[in-house]
Amino acid sequence: MKFKLSEDEVRLLKILEKSGGIASVDRIASEMKLTSDKVAALALNISLKGLLSLKTEEDSIITLTD
Numbered sequence: 001m002k003f004k005l006s007e008d009e010v011r012l013l014k015i016l017e018k019s020g021g022i023a024s025v026d027r028i029a030s031e032m033k034l035t036s037d038k039v040a041a042l043a044l045n046i047s048l049k050g051l052l053s054l055k056t057e058e059d060s061i062i063t064l065t066d
Contacts, residue, residue, distance in 0.1 A: 013046070052064060
């Protein structure tokens with residue numbers, strides 16, 4: 001399946017790849033210089049495409065899927 005991703009979505013995926021596939025929303029937001037809400041929205045959009053799974057715990061965690 002092919003998906004069209006925004007530039008920010010691609011940046012988010014690259015950051016996750018560099019971090020071993022898992023990172024907190026706050027860490028990604030800091031690296032991307034975006035708000036945590038914006039990063040969470042990007043991750044949600046990507047997860048709807050089946051490329052990410054989201055885990056909500058004490059800290060919001062984003063995990064790459066296989």
